[in-house]
Amino acid sequence: MLNPDQLQAENQQLRRQLDSLLREARANEDKMQRFELLEHRLIAARSLAELVRLLLVEYKLAFDIDAVSLCLVDAEREAARLLELEPADIAQGGIFEGLALLDDAQPLQALFGEQPRPWLGLFQAERHRSGFCGDTAGLKSVALLPLLRHGELIGSLQFGSRDAARYEPSAGTKFLERLAGLIAVCLDSALNQERLKQAGITDALTGVHNRRYFEHRCQIEISEARRYRHPLACMFLDIDHFKRINDQYGHAAGDAVLRRVGQLIRSQMRAGDTIARYGGEEFVLLLPRCPLGHARDIAERIRGAISERPLAASSSQQVAVTASLGLAMLAPQAASSAADASGSALAAQLVAQADRALYQAKEAGRNRVVMAD
Ligand SMILES: Nc1nc2c(ncn2[C@@H]2O[C@H](COP(=O)(O)OP(=O)(O)OP(=O)(O)O)[C@@H](O)[C@H]2O)c(=O)[nH]1
Incomplete structure (x- = not known):
């Protein structure tokens, strides 16, 4: 039998644990709400520029991420045209800090290997630097999300943190897989919307405006x-x-x-x-x-x-x-x-x-x- 003092101590300990669980649950709920809000805005984005800005700026702020970067395969320079990037800015994203447009999927294949899946773990400068367009100083852990459409790599999204424990390999990747899937569909749909918009103002034979x-x-x-x-x-x-x-x-x-x-x-x-x-x-x-x-x-x-x-x-x-x-x-x-x-x-x-x-x-x-x- 525990004496009253021991019982009280155990009670306090339990209460502390409950408080901490409650705080965690509230934080998770708050995170889920912010995530859902951004998810809705991603789906509602009406242009490629808006989508890119949501990913590179709003995500970073809403989830307090130290570094976010987005690579897009843009062999035809279509995204560069839609984002109105000058040729010199294509590799560096111009005003879209953290964006890189790639000539082909080869750098992403090198990053993700044969079967692209989200990857979480410690930042390795040699391996990961190329995925981050901006400053990588101080990054300790990263989450790398391949963006796939119909089984093909169309880009990748990278999150980096100065906290080594933020993106741990043991963390579940289901949520990130879902996020990557959603982003890939949103990118595809933004491109299609832009193509439709262009089709309405373009002369089909010559490609100049109508x-x-x-x-x-x-x-x-x-x-x-x-x-x-x-x-x-x-x-x-x-x-x-x-x-x-x-x-x-x-x-x-x-x-x-x-x-x-x-x-x-x-x-x-x-x-x-x-x-x-x-x-x-x-x-x-x-x-x-x-x-x-x-x-x-x-x-x-x-x-x-x-x-x-x-x-x-x-x-x-x-x-x-x-x-x-x-x-x-x-x-x-x-x-x-x-x-x-x-x-x-x-x-x-x-x-x-x-x-x-x-x-x-x-x-x-x-x-x-x-x-x-
Ligand atoms: N291949 C092609 N021909 C077109 C198209 N649109 C119009 N045309 C032709 O363009 C020709 C224009 O001829 P005209 O208006 O007589 O003028 P022109 O022969 O250029 O003579 P000038 O303008 O006086 O120098 C017509 O034969 C049209 O059929 C098109 O989209 N494709």
């Missing part, structure tokens, strides 16, 4: 040009005697020429410029913050790039192509003095001027640039 997008963009650029008194250049480009190309080489060759011309125009433009297929063999370009002299140089460069050498219309056909361009400017003073005009009226005026200049270029013999009066 007329609908141009009309929307034109309003935005005009209002920016008016607000900041920037010059805005608009160009129409039409391939010369395109009907003859179709007639002589066939419709498929004509399509190939349209695609190639789209690429050539794009290669001469800056990141903030807009190029769209206006219809048939006609393209339209918008160059914000571009004064007349510069716009004329760019138009000449585009014309030169198209006519410089025959374009490949198929593996065996080379077609000599020329194009005519009409150029119109929404000059800063015109934009501000026309303060009363609506954005759509100014857009219609700008487009009509560029189109008239294009007509004059055709009339004057084609393969030339004409500036609107």
Whole structure:
């Protein structure tokens, strides 16, 4: 039999254990709630950028993680385009600190081996450093989560802690497996949503934007040009005697020429410029913050790039192509003095001027640039 003092001591001990269990249960419940909240936000993410930010910033904060990094296999540079990363930032994620876009899955295969599964354990600099894009100083333990879609590695998520006991090999990985599965599905779905969005504003044949997008963009650029008194250049480009190309080489060759011309125009433009297929063999370009002299140089460069050498219309056909361009400017003073005009009226005026200049270029013999009066 225990005496009353012993009983009381045992009672206190039990109470302490109960309190600690209760605290742990509350902490777990709190963690589960935060996790569920983030899970819902992951599922609701409407763009790839939002998803990446949730993983790299919000997860880190919500679960007090010392280092988080995300690697994505991006052989086609699709994610880089959607996240608007400059080529120099692709390996380092640019503004998305902790993101790395990979050319292929090879580094991930090296990290996870034949059968990729979540891995928890002590940080090994040689093995794990490449998975963390940022600073790894002080990391003691890590959790590595392969992201798989239809059995293929599409990326990986890494958590790092300065606490050696935080990610222990003995901890269950079921929860992490579920998390990795969810993230992989969310990434896939964000990419698909972006593709759908792009499909609505992209010309399927040439891959440049479509007329609908141009009309929307034109309003935005005009209002920016008016607000900041920037010059805005608009160009129409039409391939010369395109009907003859179709007639002589066939419709498929004509399509190939349209695609190639789209690429050539794009290669001469800056990141903030807009190029769209206006219809048939006609393209339209918008160059914000571009004064007349510069716009004329760019138009000449585009014309030169198209006519410089025959374009490949198929593996065996080379077609000599020329194009005519009409150029119109929404000059800063015109934009501000026309303060009363609506954005759509100014857009219609700008487009009509560029189109008239294009007509004059055709009339004057084609393969030339004409500036609107
Ligand atoms: N291959 C191909 N041809 C197209 C497409 N859209 C329009 N066209 C053709 O483009 C040709 C345009 O001909 P026209 O408007 O007469 O002009 P053009 O022959 O380029 O002559 P100019 O503009 O006066 O130099 C037509 O034959 C259309 O059928 C397309 O998506 N693919």
